[in-house]
Amino acid sequence: MRHTEAKTPMEAQPPLDMTRSISRTRLPPAQRRAQLIRCAFAAFAEHGIARATHAHVAERAGVSVPAVHSYFRTREDLVAETLVEVEKHLLAILADPRIAEVSAREALTIMVRGFDKAAQDDPDVVKIWLDWSTGFRADVWPRYLQMQERLYAIVRGALERGRRSGELSAGLDPGAGAQLFVGGGHTVALFRFAGGEESAIDRLIDHLIQSITSIGFDHPLAAGRGH
DSSP, rough: OHHHHHHOOGGGGGHHHHHHHHSSSSOOOOHHHHHHHHHHHHHHHHHHHTOOOOOHHHHHHHHHHHHHTTSSSSSHHHHHHHHHHHHHHHHTTTTGGGGSOOOOOHHHHHHHHHHHHHHHHHHHHHHHHHHHTTSSSSHHHHHHHHHHHHHHHHHHHHHHHHHHHTTOOOOOOHHHHHHHHHHHHHHHHHHHHHTHHHHHHHHHHHHHHHHHHTTTTHHHHHHHHTT
């Protein structure tokens, strides 16, 4: 029978290195589910969304495969629930309350620094996000596009606010800028995983912010057309 207890917020979940030590302890269903989700993050980051299984999660949690099935009946359920929690993490990166109180440039800096910090502090979630971006299968791609649109909307709001205040050019397309910015977040995470030096990552972030916030000023792209 599949458990239907209320979901535990991810903040209350045990760190991955603690899951094995508590796996043999009888846990309330909500806590066990939280532990399994955390182990699913590790399994999906290592094996990929298309290949991670209940057995991979069970091995990390130190429980039987049927125990994992009791919470996520099918692999489709396991994938769906894991991606829901990944989306929550990603949206939380852009939920910093300071974003609404600072300039557009400062807001973008806070957000991209959030992506970089997540790549360091919660790399499994970010690795799943990167893998998800390549998953064109019908079972995961529509969900990815919906999640990305939520990320775009947050960035778009900061850009629209900057355009209204005159900080950013009226020629800036906030929608296109948001897509470029979130794609830049991918790039920053990839650079972090590749072991990029801090100074190089700082320059990458500076160039990303500069490129987005300078769009529309003097219309450099339009001026170059036809040559």
